[in-house]
Amino acid sequence: MSNFQVMAGNDLRSGRVVYLTADGNWTARFLLASQLTNDEAVAAAEEHASQAVASDHVVDPYLVNVVDDGKPAHIRERIRRTGPTCLPPPTVDHDSLAAAASMAAG
Amino acid sequence: MYQYDQYDQSLVEARSAEFRAQVNRRLAGTLSEEEFKPLRLMNGLYLQLHAYMLRVAVPYGVMSSRQMNQLAMIADKFDRGYGHFTTRQNIQFNWPQLVDTPDILDALAEVQMHAIQTSGNCIRNVTTDPFAGVAADETVDPRPVCELLRQWSTFMPEFSFLPRKFKFALTGASTDRAAIKFHDIGIHLKRGDAGQTLADIWVGGGQGRTPRIAQLLKTDVTVADLLPYLDAAMRVYNLYGNRDNKYKARIKILVASLGLDAFAAKVEKEYLSADRSRFEGVAEELQRLEAAILKPVYKPQTASAELPDDAEFQCWLKTNVFAHQQQGYSIAVISLKPIGGIPGDATSDQMRLMAELCDAYSASELRVTHRQNIVLPHVETKNLYEIWNQLKAANLAEHNIDQPSDIIACPGLDYCALAKARSIPIAQEVSAKICEREQAKDLNGLSINISGCINACGHHHVASIGILGLEKNGAETYQVTLGGRNGLDASVGKVLGPGFSAEQVPDTVNTLVDVWLQHRESNESFSDTYDRLGKQVFSEAVYASA
C-alpha cells in the first residue's frame, strides 16, 4: 500500500528526472516533491502535469507510489530517484580541470 | 579502414542539420513529443530511466583513433566523462541533454560518425568479427561486404519501416566471433574452389523472449548475387512479417511459422523475379570498397620477438593476445571488464589512452567487440610489453578475455527504462567472486552473461551460465540458464529452475562452477559437461545448498 503519491516526469531540455512541487514547479529533488495524499491532490497534479506537457516543459509524467519509509514503493522508482546504484567510473571534474588550466595559463 | 567519400560526408552532415532543426522546433513547441519521439529515435536518442541516452553507431565495430578521441571529447563536454560500449559494437552515452544533441551529432559528423539507424524498425548497425582482416583463421575479410551492406541499408526507404528491427552479422573466419547464428541474418563468407568469395546465408536467429538459432537459408551465394538475394529475403520479411504483435514481428518468428523451406521458396521467387537493374554497379562498388579498406603496411619482421618473463604480463599474453595473419604481428584485446567494475564502460581518459596506443602501435585503428572489449588489431609483437605497461597504468590491463570474469552485461535497471532488474551490480559481484578461481585454475570454456530483462541485450541465452533479471512481486529476481554457446556450434541455454535473489547469484554461480570442475573431463567446456551430464546434477547441487 502506498502512503502517498508524487508526480514524476522528465525535463524536456535536459531529460533529467523531475518531480512536481506543491507550488506547481518541477524539481530534481525528490524530497521537495508534493506529497499527493488524496484524490483532489492527485487530480490537481495530473492537471499540472498535462499543462507542463502541453507547454513543452516536461515529458512522460506519471504518478509514483511512495511507501512508509518515504521512498518510492517500486525498485525502479527508487533507482530513478537516486541514480545508478553501481559506481560509474570516476567522472571528469570540469571545475578543477578549468582551474588547473587557468593556473597554468596564469 | 573505410574513409567517407563526399557523398557519405554530406549525407551525415545533412542529417545532423535536419535534426538540429527538429530539436529547435521541439524546444519551440511546434513539434509535440508524440511527433518528435520517432524523429529522435531515428537519430539514436532514447529517453531512459534517468536521462536521454545517445547510441552512436560504430559501423561493424571499426574505429579510428581520431574517432575514439572525439568520443572522449563528447564524453567530457556533453556527458559525464564516460561511455558504455555495447554488445552491438556501438557506444552509448548515458547523460546527454536534448539541447546538446545537435552539437554532438555535428561533432560525430566531423569524424565520419553518426547515430543513424541505431534505433527503430530498420536495418541496424551491421556487426562482424572484431578480428576481421587480421585473424589468423580468416579466409575472407568481411569488411568490404559489411561496408556494402551499410551503404545499401542506410536510409533505404523500402526497409525503413520493417515489421521490427533487423540485424546482420558477418564472419569470414572458421571461429565465429560475431555470433552469426543469433542474428536475423548471419553471413558466413568463405572461399570457393577457384578462390572466389562465396556466402552461406543463415536466417531467423535471435535472442530476446524467443531465442532461436538461425537456419541455413542458402549456401554458396556468389558475391554478385549476394545483395540481390539479401534484398529478396528482406522483401519477403517486409511483406509477410507480423505487424500486429511486436513479440511476433521478428523474422525468426516468420521463418518458424512458415517453415524454412516455404520461406526459402518465397525468397527464391522474389529473387528470380527482381529487377536486376537495381543492382547495377554493385560488383564495381564492392571492388572499390575492397581497395578502399586498406590494410596497413606491415613491416617485415626479421627475428621473433623476445618478450619479458614478467608473470603478470605473461598471463595477459595468454588470454588477451591472439594470432595475427601477419608474421611478427599480434592482435591485442583490451579488457573493459575490470574485476568488480562495470562491463563495457570506459572513461574519457581511458578512451584517449586507447587512441594514443593505437596511434603509436596499431596503425591508428581500433575495434569494438560484441563482448564489450576493445581490440588493437595491428600490433607488432615486440611492442606488446610496452602496450601492456601503459594499459596497466590506466587500469585497462585485466587479463581475462574469454574468461569467466569477461562478463557481458547490459545496462539493466541502473540505466534502462525497459529493465526488470539490475545487471551491472550482479556482474560486479560475480566477477569479484570468480576472479580468484580463474587465476588459480584453468576455467577456459566458461562464459557468464547477464541481461536485465527478457530482451536479452546481455546475451544471457548464449552463455554457459546465463543470468536473466526478472521481477517477482515487485522485487528483482534472477533466472539462471545453462549450456548456451554463441559460435558455429550455437546452442540456447536451458532454465535451471526457480529464480534466485541478487544476493544468492554469486554463490549459485560458484556452486555451478564447483559441479563443472568436479565432473569436467580433460579441458571440456562448461556447456559440453552440461550436455553430457544433463541438468539434474547441477540443479541438485544448487537447490540443495540454496
Ligand code: SF4
Ligand atoms: S536486456 Fe532489457 S534491461 Fe538490458 S539493455 Fe536490453 S532492454 Fe534494457
